[in-house]
Amino acid sequence: MxxxxxxxxxxxxxxxxxxxxxxxxxxxxxxxxxxxxxxxxxxxxxxxxxxxxxxxxxxxxxxxxxxxQPQPAGTKCCPVFLGGSSVTNGLGTMLSKRSCDQLRCTSCDFRVLTFDDCEWDDSCDYLFFRNNMPEREKLRAKLKRRRGSRSYACQCSWFTAAEAADLRDHRRLRWVCGKHRD
Ligand SMILES: [Zn+2]
Ligand SMILES: [Zn+2]
Known part of the structure; x- marks a missing residue:
């Protein structure tokens, strides 16, 4: 009421x-x-x-x-999943663990880029991303080929997922779903 x-x-x-x-x-x-x-x-x-x-x-x-009701303004993943390269990109839900491809970082405000079948080299550091985001070609300098993995990066953090991973288990990453329009 x-x-x-x-x-x-x-x-x-x-x-x-x-x-x-x-x-x-x-x-x-x-x-x-x-x-x-x-x-x-x-x-x-x-x-x-x-x-x-x-x-x-x-x-x-x-x-x-x-x-x-043509479209709501967009739908957010709940929960938000990252995934290896075999995990379908799209809207993630409890029943459908798709990996979110609309991630945005609340810390640096960059869109999160993804690279399939790659992993970040151990030598990656904050400065590397600071200097090279969001140029995919430059970022590839520190990507190693890794079948099945998917690498993620914003300007301040980076992550390689080998399988579906709930973002809540990775508190270091300040990423949120920026909404999907299906
Ligand atoms: Zn999402
Ligand atoms: Zn960031």
Whole structure:
């Protein structure tokens, strides 16, 4: 159930063309209870509920459905998985452990790049990524061929996955799913 003030706001927006300042209007409405204005407001609230209801019903009918719910803005992996090169890229869920290919780093704000069938050389360090992100060709200088692995990097961290790995098990990596549009 929505908060009364919120509803009153909506009533104002909907029915009062030249509404007085918000706070005053609410105060006035409450003060004059139980007769007069407050009854009118009750009636208006009822109308409002009905409007909402019919909107909801409309959204469920087939024709409207197409128009109103084309796409949510995008869906995020939950949980977020990394994976070896045999793990399908895409939206990850509990039931479908796809490796996220829309990762973004919350620490350096770079998009995370991935390289299939590669692993990062042990000599990788912070400076290397600092200097070479996001140029894939330059980054390849420190990638070794490793069938089945997938290497990940942003400007501040790097990781090689040999199999599906839950990102929550790798707290060092400040990566989040940046949403998928399927
Ligand atoms: Zn994702
Ligand atoms: Zn980063």
């Amino acid at each position: 929505a908060d009364l003030d919120e509803l009153l706001d909506e009533v104002e927006k909907k029915f009062c063309v030249a509404a007085p300042p918000r706070a005053d209007a609410n105060k006035a409405a409450k003060k004059r209870s139980p007769s007069g204005v407050s009854e009118d407001i009750d009636a208006l609230l009822e109308d409002l509920k009905e409007d909402r209801h019919s909107e909801a019903a409309g959204a469920q009918s087939g024709r409207e459905k197409k128009k109103l």
